[in-house]
Amino acid sequence: MSTMKKLNTLLAVATFGASLSSFAADIDMNADANDVAIKGYDPVAYFTVAQPKKGSPRYSATYKNAIYHFVSEGNRNMFRDNPAAYAPQYGGFCAFGVSVEKKLDTDPTAWKIVDNKLYLNLNKDVQKRWLTDAPGYIDTANDVWRDIKNVAASEL
Template sequence: MKLSNLVKSLGLASALVFSSLSFAADIGINANANDVAIHGYDPVSYFTMQKPTMGKSMYSATYKGAIYQFSSEENRDRFRANPAAYAPQFGGFCAMGVALNKKFDVDPTAWYIKGDKLYLNLNKAVQQKWMEDVPGNLKTAYRNWNGIEAVSADELADE
């Protein structure tokens, strides 16, 4: 299946509109207009509580130009001690989108942990597609990420 047909079949074409997104100081990070990553969800909670939990602005930490929020001081401190262990892969962009050579926003409730790494997806329908071939999608996404990490989502949308 051609890439453009796959994007359309997944319903991703509408995801190319990034007007509500800002890209933190590093365009390789998905953050909102206030530089908040993961829509304010606590990245540590995926690992410690096995579910996404909304963070609080009173518990925050900065990593790679984005602000991460946490549900507790303990989670914030865990993140600060080793942010690479908890931050989502691909700068918090949709993992399936990266496999398709694109940068899409995410739904923090469409998540998956594999090999102690957090992966997020655009929505649960895209996550289902991602789950059909996690090893293959990961291989493609990591290969693609090296080429698109420093490219803005808008530039990728034009391709």
């Protein structure tokens, strides 16, 4: 099976799965049924230790009606001081998915910081494709996001 066919199959399966999952926070935020974003990973840790770290409900903050968990009080406070600097782009939806007009869930370990912004992808296979032209996909996704951010994932 060709790489593109595999990617299209993967996106089709992910789209189906995303339409079945619950995004309880604002329609433009990817969060679970309890409004927890990034599956509980600390968004600040991507910037401070350059790796995903699972946060704790003990240290939490809310941004755009989604709850973020942090590994420490210091990380939580950094986030509270400037949440837009640390929150993932596209409300935490898959950066590649947004570029193809889909709101897909993400794997917190499939991440990349580009120009001081955090981008997440569906999984590491999709991330490999996204990394082949991250600037181009970001430009496309930025345009697309304006049109889809207020549309439910199930409607895309």
